[in-house]
Amino acid sequence: MDKQRTLASSASLKGTALHTGENVTLTVRPAPVGHGFKFKRIDLPDEPVVDAKVESVKTVERATTLVEGSVKIHTVEHVISALAGLGVDNALIEMDANEPPIGDGSAAAYVALIKEAGIVEQDAPRSYFTPREPISVQVGDSILTILPDTKFRVSCTQVGPEGRFTQYLSAEITPDFYETEIAPARTFVFYEDVKPLMDKGLIRGGSLENAIVARGDSVLSKEPLRFPDEFVRHKILDIVGDLALSGRRLRGHIVAVKPGHGPNTELARALVKRHSDYVAMAPTPIAAEGGVLDVNEIMRTLPHRYPFLMVDRIIELVEDTRAVGVKAVTINEPYFQGHFPGHPVMPGVLQVEAMAQVASVVMMRRTENIGKIGYFMSADSVKFRKPVFPGDTLFIHCEMLSAKKRLGKAACRCEVNGEVVSEGELLFGLVDK
Template identity: 40%
Template structure:
């Protein structure tokens, strides 16, 4: 069964990059809510689902965004929620960054473990990749392999060609002690990489206590003096080659374990538990989130066949559909909406012999035209898109592209079409991308990908 946090917990600190004070509260949420961030400091308190398709940048951490709202450096809290088995939570935050705390997830994990989890009455789903996934970034030599398996595990290796760090490995599986062995491991940076950011004052919340700073090369005296004079709060003693932190490492392979923490958080953006063995080399936020998006798309494409229960009240009935779509009979191709979430909608269309097109297509063997099946898919997808905008009656959606369409079986009078449409990318610049499947019972009759433009054309 799904779970949520047992009670509200709060954390306060500063953002790593802005240095601004921020407060973050994690609230219990109902089943199928997922992990959602709410920017309570912005007008309307916009919400951003913690899903891979909402990743906007991975520069110096993982950032998710929806519209003008964004939250950055989410990986540590996401890893903690995953490790605690929390599927649903509302995270209220009054700034653009999750607080960096001490550069690890130790404070997050300690309080959340202490607070505990609450079981919900919704079944917990999981995702098993349909086939092995392999992704490699030739420029960075980063590489991740996803192998379907019964249980979730990660084997990670880092190698920065540094004799200070050396080659390190870390492992996670269901028997791992996240609170003791992974959560306390801090983020790390090479001084040569962070120097331009320090000179540009772009790490306002960083100090020697919330990051491992590594001087991999000999540092010129002039740079030493600059660091000590410009950032005395960080560099308090003589700067020598090696680990600059006076407190030392928390474990021998702390850098690799921190990368393990990062990948746990980034891959949790798939949205549900993963049944796979992960092999990662030289991984970082960029490749982590790319692979999360690949798995997320695979999940949405391979989701369970939607089932139609005529006894169940529709999520949107025909009157509600008329408020969302400009179409009217005989060209309104949707009877009801049986399911709808942030990214998925399921619509129903009953095919009757009295449909006008059967008069000529074909009189002796009535078959629903394939283009009208596509139109039905487009209308169902349009309901999902328009349901998320203000004043939907002022908008229309238009085809921009149709791709990878396959007609698997004829649709004839008496069939009930169950149309499932999934957003593969969030709405951006009035363009929306969707993938659709149409079923009759458990039989797939049509599938394809669509791109549509959403235009406000009414006042």
């Protein structure tokens, strides 16, 4: 099972902020499971914390800015990009100013900072968003689309004014690829945009030491280009950081034409909305070939019936490897009469049963297993983290770890509102009816 990751220790970085020009010290710290990325302003009274979520994005001119009340965090995309790009899920980012240091204009300094702190696995599974159909946004002449995929890929086209510096790159974004091929790419600006930005009070800390200036068909920089297509690589760096504001890791193929912080964050908003639509169980096709099974299809697959059928719908089914099921928990469940009067709580053993039923659906979809029945054999590493109450919607995730002729082993978890409430590894056997 793919586990969440955080930092092994804390590490600090000092430097100058790009837009405000202030000196700032930034410290990355470990954070607990489910924490995500948060910024803490230790220079302000009460040291307020701002969630790195797209809901907090207020301005996106030349950078992504988070605002919560009167607290602002400018230019968050590079540090978040480095964390997400290296596979970190949870981190607290402390600053004594309102903008992270710009470094050399790339994410290389943050990659070095994260590697100094170290990365460790945590005792909880990662939560992924895997769209089932394309999601697209258009802002001006920028178009970004996410296509269903089993990996995280980006195909990006960067186009400058009058078609200058048109560049294209397509790649799977893994931690190793990000560190060597994306993180070193520096931010850039076109010469004709410099004065307007300065007139707006931006790029006060900008220089040729932390940005590339494109003038005509030439570039001005303290060092040669690090890549022939450095501009498009930096655009991908920004995409990774801005989409991390959706709050979930993504399995999908992003196709981006002329991206920018505005279009990027609009796509992040679209991801959040689409996930909410899935959670709300918006009407979807129920055909098996679409990867979605309704309750009738489930009952044709499993022998369970009322009151012991613990799955209402399968909303994701990827061949015979993984599935996501849904169970709407209502007060009408018969077990609530005795568990417990006046304080109804779904029994943990029934959550485990729900996991086993989703795992059985995965196995029973195999042609050679049609007509068989699965018997629960053991449950290992079972943990119950939060109670489940009437009115909750249980999302049951199952990923097959091994599948032999007569035995199947699966890593499973139940989530409510995106938080893990129970989990375990299940072993079951298949026999003829």
